[in-house]
Amino acid sequence: MDQIQAKRDRLLRQAARAYGAAGLLASFAVLSTPQSAGSLAYWMCVPFYILGGVCVGMIGARRGIAWPLGLAGAALAIALTLAFVAPSPGSAQGLAVAALLGGGVPGALLALLAMRRGWLWFWLAALATAAAALLAVEPALRPLAASVVLLGFAIAHGVGYLLGSSIPPALRQMAEVGRAHRAERQASELEVQRRQSARLLHDTVLATLTLLAHSGRGVSEEALREQAKNDAHLLRQLRLGEPLFALPGAGYLPEPVEETTLGTTLDSVKERFDQLGLDVSWHGTGKVLLPPGVLDGFLFAITECLENVRRHSGVSLAHVTITEDERVVRAMVTDAGRGFEVESVATERLGLKESVIARLAELGGSARLFSAPGAGTTVLLEVPR
């Protein structure tokens, strides 16, 4: 709540500065017209205007009542100077004083309302200003002068009141917006989680899109069409929020159980690469239990490696060996293809590094790459159990 109070006070001070500056400016502009400009009284007032200008400039920046009171003091000095030094007070002087005491001073003293019992001080200042105004004008104009000053203070008080009282309802309104926003964010977080838990789906979509980008060369048209159909169907289900695992014939989807066996899913990966013209030979453990999130990432890494083999190695056979101990599950993806300079691939923008290594690192796992030109490639993937 302290913070709110500080904000309200700052707002009042900013209002006081603008309001006070406007009154001072109007007064100075009116006084600087031919009727009074250049007279002795005018030149005596100029320093007070400068002083008032400095005070009003400081109101917004600094706390404390010295600055608004400083402006009020300068204004009273101007009013009294004009009353007693000018030979025959004309209507220009009258208007200048009215702008000052009925506009600038009440405006600047708005800053008092930021204090505790500020309104009391504000109205005491109003009475003092009115008294000074009475002193400064001829008897005939006294009622008018007093009412101009008091009306000016009343309007300023109204402005201060409206500003101060605007804040609590605004905060209530804001809290409502905030609740709505939190709900939106939560929903989006859920949506992302849903889409992210469909990572495996995205991985196959990515593979299909990449194939299409290469105009589907090297893959039978039939197979590509079939795969596009599967993927489009899955994306549609994802969009409509239907449970993905209910899809018949889509073996590579994550199953809705906490722990999934790797075996069945590995088979579906093999099938898919078969269609794409890469023979995958599995070795080692057939059944591995992994939490679904880890399984997804692990499978993605294997598929990504196989996709690389298919695209770059120049051979049509890859070996995948899966081993495990108490702590980690390991997969070794090997081919006897043309191999490459490891350094040159590490710099590739969207290569193995970002996709596989980053994804496994997120799961607490790692990927290591061994290759040399002409000597085939081996990727060692590890994830914790």
Next chain:
Amino acid sequence: MSSTGFVERVTGRRHAAIGTRRIWLGTVILLGLQIVFDFATTLQHLDVIRDAVAVFTAWAIVLVADASVIVVTRILGEHLPNWLFWLWYTALALAVALDVAGSWGAPNPGETLSVGVSACLSLILAVVTRSTVQVLSAAAGLGAATALAWGLTDAYSAETVHDAVFTLCQMLLPVAVAALITDSFRRLMRRETEEMLSHSAIAAPRLTVGIEASEQLARLDLAAESLLSAVADGRMRLPLSDEVAKRAGGLATELRLHLLASRSKTWLGLAIDESTLLRQDVRLDDPSASAGLLGTRQRAALLSAIWLLHDERGVSSRSGHAPIVLGFGEPTAAIESDSLEALSIRVDIPGSTRMMIDPGVWEHFAQVGRYREALDGHGIRIDIHCLVPASRGAARGRTDT
């Protein structure tokens, strides 16, 4: 991220900020007072007004125009459509012209102008619904036209020019003051709203994506779906044309980037990125996404401190525009306990001194961890040493509860 802040996105309005209804009511009351006063002026000067019919027509125009604007603004909930604003402005300009013409040749035009003052002051009704610049320039336009017309009359004389100046001040300054105050109010509310909205990021898991990124992912999925189904049902012939193949490649790249990027954003990056105000002033340097390790209370305190630091920069000079830099180190093993890790956060505030920093900032930092501040040549530097739950290997950690 988009260039508009999420305040606009959430409130859906460009100029009407939250909570300006009372200010608007205030402007209506003020305008009412001025109209009564000016109408009295008209009656008082009836003998010098050359064409009373013109002046009373102007009164009718102003009253009808203002009343309709008030009603429409009220009905639409502090909103004034563009076309109505310009129609209204034209009506007000016409009223000013009629008044100036009607009192043409009066011995003291500055004192005689009555409905013209009310017409110009009517623009005060728009301070809540239009941008400050627009209101100010509209008022300045009317004021300048009036002053120009007076300059052309024969009645201009050195003896009465102060009345003209006073009348112009009456026409312009209240509008200007109201516009500036509303502007301050809007900025305050905007800042508060942004802070509150940014706090909603606190509950995010260690790594997350923003609302926009999530929407973008959904859009990419949709694009991929339509492309794939077009291939599947044969609407697109295989092999694909170069153009479509390129599109598929582009989609794949974007999708891949998205799936990668989605995992690299922390709640803090999100809060800073989504806020227009913080984005200008704060830079985050957190390559290992350590900010995500902080607990909920630490996050709230850190974010509040950042907002207070941002406020100070708004108040002090705008010249030194070097951003505040938040640097997060890697978590290291803590001496205190096995289940905790130590994390160091370094906050660089260029061009600041201890005096300039709100005391609340230190309270907030103390809730994040132990801190130490040091002055260097360019400003103040704060090192925070805090303890976070051990993350065990990787980013599987969530926020503590």
